[in-house]
Structures are given as structure tokens and as C-alpha cells.
Amino acid sequence: MTGTDTAMTEIRDLLLSRIRDVPDYPTPGVLFKDITPLLADPAAFAALTGALADLCARTGATKVVGLEARGFILGAPAALRAGLGFIPVRKAGKLPGATLSQSYDLEYGSAEIEVHAEDLAAGDRVMVIDDVLATGGTAEASLRLIRRAGAEVAGVAVLMELGFLGGRERLVPALDGAPLEALLTV
Numbered sequence: 001m002t003g004t005d006t007a008m009t010e011i012r013d014l015l016l017s018r019i020r021d022v023p024d025y026p027t028p029g030v031l032f033k034d035i036t037p038l039l040a041d042p043a044a045f046a047a048l049t050g051a052l053a054d055l056c057a058r059t060g061a062t063k064v065v066g067l068e069a070r071g072f073i074l075g076a077p078a079a080l081r082a083g084l085g086f087i088p089v090r091k092a093g094k095l096p097g098a099t100l101s102q103s104y105d106l107e108y109g110s111a112e113i114e115v116h117a118e119d120l121a122a123g124d125r126v127m128v129i130d131d132v133l134a135t136g137g138t139a140e141a142s143l144r145l146i147r148r149a150g151a152e153v154a155g156v157a158v159l160m161e162l163g164f165l166g167g168r169e170r171l172v173p174a175l176d177g178a179p180l181e182a183l184l185t186v
């Protein structure tokens with residue numbers, strides 16, 4: 001193992017130790033991955049945003065899209081650390097300007113996301129950041145928004161992939177060769 005591999009293993013162990021499992025939330029049968037203990041630990045939060053910023057740099061991203069709401073908490077500091085602009089993709093009805101909208105299904109419900117049309121354009125290479133990849137519906141919908149705006153997808157980076165929900169299998173074909181990076185797979 002290289003020094004970098006060892007450092008990443010230590011970071012992954014730290015991140016994993018700060019995620020709390022909450023059974024049957026928000027509905028029976030869902031094991032909710034609560035990241036609030038991680039956010040409350042500045043060493044873990046800094047390690048996470050640093051790792052996400054490195055992924056932005058490695059993929060040549062020029063902008064970061066964060067997915068409401070937890071993707072804002074991780075994506076905005078990662079964008080700042082990478083020296084990139086941050087673009088919020090919000091749940092429908094929250095953005096005041098002209099928007100592009102996309103509907104999608106969740107592990108527990110359905111939703112619609114929007115982006116300001118003027119925030120993305122041809123020539124942008126966009127890294128999508130979120131906390132959890134579950135079914136992949138949210139991330140897939142964000143890829144559609146990015147491409148409909150004329151921009152290119154640099155990749156998707158998440159703190160955690162819930163492997164048993166098949167989000168990767170859904171997302172990889174939609175990524176068209178761009179990387180899907182999950183710091184943890186649970």
C-alpha cells in the first residue's frame with residue numbers, strides 16, 4: 001500500500017465512524033444514514049470536504065453542483081476548497097429565476113429538482129456532489145439537468161453509496177464514461 005492509500009483508508013475509517021445508522025427512518029424498513037455526527041466533528045468534516053475537492057481537481061471540473069439539502073452542506077465547502085463556483089440544484093419551487101426542472105423517484109417517495117438555467121452552459125464541466133447515493137434517482141435527474149443546460153458532466157462524487165439499492169448500476173450508464181466516486185460503500 002502507498003502512503004496515499006494508507007491516508008485514504010484512515011480517512012474512510014474516520015468518516016465511517018461518524019455516520020449514525022437510524023433504523024426505520026423516515027419510514028419503516030429504511031436504514032437512515034445520519035451524517036450529522038460527521039458534520040459536528042471538524043476533523044472529519046475537513047477530511048471529507050478535502051477528499052471531495054481532490055476529486056473535483058482530478059476530474060478537471062470547472063463547477064460544482066450540490067443536491068439539496070445535504071449535498072449543499074458537502075458541496076459548497078468542497079467547491080470553495082477546489083476554487084470552483086457552487087451551483088445549487090434545489091427541490092422544485094425554491095429558485096426565483098428561470099429554471100430547468102426534472103422529476104425523479106426516491107427510496108421513499110418522489111420529487112422534482114430544479115436549477116437556474118443561467119448557472120450552467122456549454123463549456124462547463126460539472127462535478128455533482130451529494131451525501132448518499134441510494135437508488136440513484138436524484139443523481140440521475142441532476143445529470144439530465146446539467147446536460148439539458150448544455151454543460152458536460154465531470155462526474156458524481158458522494159460520501160456514501162448504499163450498494164444494496166443498485167444506484168451505481170442505474171447511474172453508470174447515464175454517466176457516459178464520467179466517474180462515479182463513492183468514498184464509502186455500505
Ligand SMILES: O=P(O)(O)OC[C@H]1O[C@H](OP(=O)(O)OP(=O)(O)O)[C@H](O)[C@@H]1O
Pocket residue numbers: 067068069070071105106107111130131132133134135136137138139167
Ligand atoms: O439515490 P436516491 O435514491 O435518489 O437518494 C439519494 C438522495 O436522497 C437524499 O436526499 P433527500 O431527498 O432525502 O433530501 P435531503 O438531502 O433534503 O434530506 C440524499 O441526500 C440524496 O440526495
Ligand SMILES: Nc1ncnc2[nH]cnc12
Pocket residue numbers: 030031032033034107132134135162
Ligand atoms: N437510507 C438513506 N439514508 C440517508 N439518506 C438517504 N437518502 C436516500 N436513502 C437514504
